[in-house]
Amino acid sequence: MPQSIDWLAVAGPLVLALTAVLVLLLDAFLGSPHARSGGHLPAMLTVLGVTGAAVPAALLWGERRATFCVGPGGGEPCSFVVDDFTLVFWAVVIFGTGVVALLGTAAVQEGRTPQGEWCFLLLSSATGAMTIAASRDLVTLVVALEVVSLPAFAMAGLRRGDPRSAEAAVKFFLVSVISTAVMLMGVSLVYGVTGTVFLEPMDRALEAGAGPRNVAVAGTLLTIVGLAFKVAAVPFHMWIPDTYVGAPIAVAAYLSVVSKAAGFVGLILVLGFGLRSFASVWEPLVAVLAALTMTVGNLLALWQQQVVRLLAWSSVAQAGYILVPFAAASTSGALAASMGYLAIYAFVNLGAFAVAAVVGTAHPGQQMSDYRGLVRQRPALGWALGFALVALAGLPPGVIGLLAKVVVFNAAAGPATWLAVVMAVNVAIGLVYYARWLFELFAAAEARPAYRVPAGAGLAVAVTFLAGVVFSVFPGLLLDPVLAALR
Amino acid sequence: MPLWWPLLLASLLFAIGVYGVLVRRNAVLVLMGVELMLNAVNINLVAFDAHLRDVLHGGQTFALFIIVIAAAEVGLALAIVLLVFRSHGHIDVDRLRGLADRDPPTEPSGGDGVTAHSALTGPGRTR
Amino acid sequence: MSVVEVLFLLLGLAALGSALLVVSTKNMVHAALWLVVTLASIAGIYLLLAAEFVAWVQVLIYVGAVVVLLLFALMLTRAPTGPQPDTTVARVLPAAAVAVLVAALLATTVVAGFTGVRLDLDGAVVGSAATTGETIFEKWVLPFEVLSVLLLAALVGAIVLSRLRTDDTEDRGRPREQRDAQEVRR
């Protein structure tokens, strides 16, 4: 008996996948994209597609829909579940993909990236990211994770005639496939112990004492190592700075937000859903990873003069903050703090990348001194970037960034106070480099470089800035539903 | 047959794969190490599937999917490796240093770029 | 010792031995060929473990496609067919240490965990093409469909990365605008 399918539940990823194919076909039949003015059609279609995907997602809020079930009579366990947890990540993916598609127009005007294929790859990857958030079995999860990564490799290499882009792609690729192999080894062991690949039955089996326990522990550790690569936790972070700098900036933005979010969803699903009863095993490990990640990320960010590299290291540090609540995961609702941070980080970080993409049109070198006086030359850009940086640093007026840290502290203080203290120290260290950049923004400058502000990138800056301001004034609007989504 | 036989085989194969990944410099050879690791995983999955008498055949299905994933990865890898080869003239992972932290960051085509150009104009092109 | 066990031992040893050669031989093309031996032995092991369809897929896709692609990659990057001294590096010892550590930890864990558990293959449902097909299309439709996205994306990704070359090399060194203008004229 074939499985029954709830089409509304799968509509989100489906719309993205269909849009991807549509973009590819249109691009193929309408000819070379830069033959037409601007070649914005694929980007517009992409934005339209993610907006379309947002509609079913919005309709589903507050519900729990399960489909692709394998249980007797079409009941649980199911492979695909859409609940509030899923939808929060769908929102991140939809928002992130839309903004990245807009940013991509800057790279396309530069004329070095084929637009149609770029949008196709972006949408495919986003399809994977949406699927992973809804997946509740390891097979779907692993396949979806690969769907996120594989197009991303190609996107990283997608800048014509730039050896660094190729280098970025190959490093990213190798690290990622190795990590996948390690994670799969862990997954296979867990499967052997529990006899299932579905997350909830897996957790039940482990709770009931399925053995041998040591094998399950080994599987857990290997799985964490593999996923730690994906989220770029130290010591598995080495690919991050090279890849970010080498790849087109829109790809770096995508990697740091959507792809990283997918990694964290994987981590939350596997650890928080499938291996919840093993929390005592993985909590200390993740705590150490978190502490290392934020400390190394922040310390290395201190030395950077190139802003994309700085953003890369800062995103390593932020990954450390997002890992912090995992160390307290046995307390109910702690992982929601990770989600909250991730959701906030998404638009704040995209804001910084969006401005960097625009500045990159005049200063491809992306040195920090290139930003000198931006606030006076281009007040809109300057203030948007300033706001994003302040929010990343976690200070008012970027109240939402500050609350992201509050949320994480709230989860960690008590069960893992030492980690919260380490994070507090790190927040202070992080300030130094954000402040350095902020200083350049507001410094007086002589030259007045010619920035081209591509319409798409301008829109991306505006959207992220607006989101930041609105959520800073009404933080409850964002945080209340997000934090309530995972109990 | 004891269950641990295939598991032991998988563990050893995995370790050999790890060795290959760590020790090789050529990107394609690194990839071969990864393939060994993936095969180790598949042995595990298939063995457990048989042992568990999994009615869903989760293990076997998973193994199949992993094989397909590996194929897709290798297909893309071919393209990426060629891309690197065209721009750098080699696919030696250790020598890919154009993005290293301490290099002067403003020169996108410094150092390796020279070889890149010769590779592009070399006999590899047929036009 | 039953026939299955003997066969398993032989295939296992073949797989391990050839795998060692894959990671240690100095000749790159030989490495790929030894990989074929490893993969084929593993396909045999799948047959023993009641995974018939997986075995055929292993032969078809892995041996048939993956290895060919790897060989392509080696050839296209003009890998020398003779022995190469620098395929491996000075970190042989640390790498070996890590590998031995991984092997020891994993092996002791699984062996200790599953001693005494026998793999009873007599009544096992053989994963023939029919049964596997049924399970996939009844129980695993979702990952299968997602996999199709993966394959399409990998295909397009590979094509677009390869196409970068022609676009790039034909008009390298000319300003962008000229190139655009030319394309419009075409």
Add this chain to the structure above:
Amino acid sequence: MSTTAFALNGLVAVPVAFALLAALLRRSERAAVTVAFVGSLAALGWSLWVAMLSRSGLEANRVDQDWIAAIDVSWSLGVDGISAPLLVMTALIGACCFVSLFRHAPACGGQGNLAALLLLIEAGCLGCFLALDMVLFFVFFEVALIPMWFVINSWGDEHDEPGRRRAATRFLVFTVLGSALMLVGFMLVRSIAGTFDITEVARQADGAAYDLGSPTAVLASVLVGLGLAVKTPLWPLHIWLPDAHSKAPTVGSVLLAAVLLKLGAYGFVRFWLPVTDPTWELLVPLVAALAVVAIVYAALACLVQTDLKRLIAYSSVGHMGFVVLAVATFTEAGVQAAVYASVAHGVITGLLFFLAGAIKDRHGTADLDRLRVLYGKVPRLAGVFAFAAMASMGLPGLAGFWGEMLAIRSAVDQSPALPESTFAVLAVLAAVGVILTSAYFLVLLRAMAQGVPGDRLGADAADIADVDALEWLAWAPLLALTVLLGVMPGLLLSPVAEASRAFFGGA
């Protein structure tokens, strides 16, 4: 919206609104400063109104509103006798700053933006003094940081750019480090008490529902104390302060010393006392001891300073030591002393920094080796300076005296839960500190105001102008308050006493 809500929210909103107005007013710098000045006057009037309201106690004067329901953070503001004097003092100092800004525009221009930033700082500080929710306190605490960083970074000492950048960043990093630790502490408090509302926490601690002696509670208390100690600052966490104060522009120094340090002091009273166990033999005596070390250390450090602004900055460290010592006695008298000393220090040190700025502007230097014979050249300025210095060293009859006196008295008469002999020793040492303070101010006055006519200032020094009308206008309120508080300490002490009695639950 009820009157209370209107009054309390408005007190924060008014400076923010005027700050935005001033920032958006692109037409002229002077107009922007005028707008900001009007805003600060409005805030001053508003704060007086709020202070009037505060007489009916905290419970009658609070607003609670959900803010982020998911983590129980509410928008809770309230005012009582403890916060009211600080509110008024903040608004007053703010207004004085803008008068000063009228007179002396910064050399690098942009005073409109500077004025807007100063108003934002003022708003953040007012919010801090009003906040009853721990997270909200933390948020307001941080509001002032970025503007202050800009003020130091962009308008600071124009002769020393790397120096002022270093000072600004150090200020930012230290403060955020402190406040982040404090936040972790708050979260721990919440994990025990289940609420971020400090009055509720205090109630629970009083009724023993909140076990102050539990390891988590002690850790929370340590972390909160640590965070506040950076801000206050308490020796040895003061190292950010001298740089920040000496490199900041005059108005920045004034706000830093007079208002921002009080956030730490107020935090100790409002947020540290309720969560701290005085019977734990290590923590509270340690804090008190550090406070006394700060007093003595600051006095000694002052003796060797060569820069006028650094000297005043170090003297602030000493004065804040008195405040913390008073808090650490866990008595009503201690709270009174702390609030009184805070306000007195705000007024006097604010005045001192104004004067230091005025002297620096006139002579182009604040180097003590080069400032000589001010009595002869600018008699009125020198006179006011001498007066402020006297007040700062704690001359009886002026504001500074009561703060120090009450602090030492409360240390002698500390809470019965605390070790008596330790505090007796500390009180004696603090008294020694008072004497040392007098010593360095006298040395300073003698060298600077009287002294031998130096040759290095040259003949052109003769035409340096004395105090003008705007300066009188800026300083007069502070001068008057110094005298008034000195003569009639009860004016301030009685409302504080009432509030602190309520605060200690009548105990």
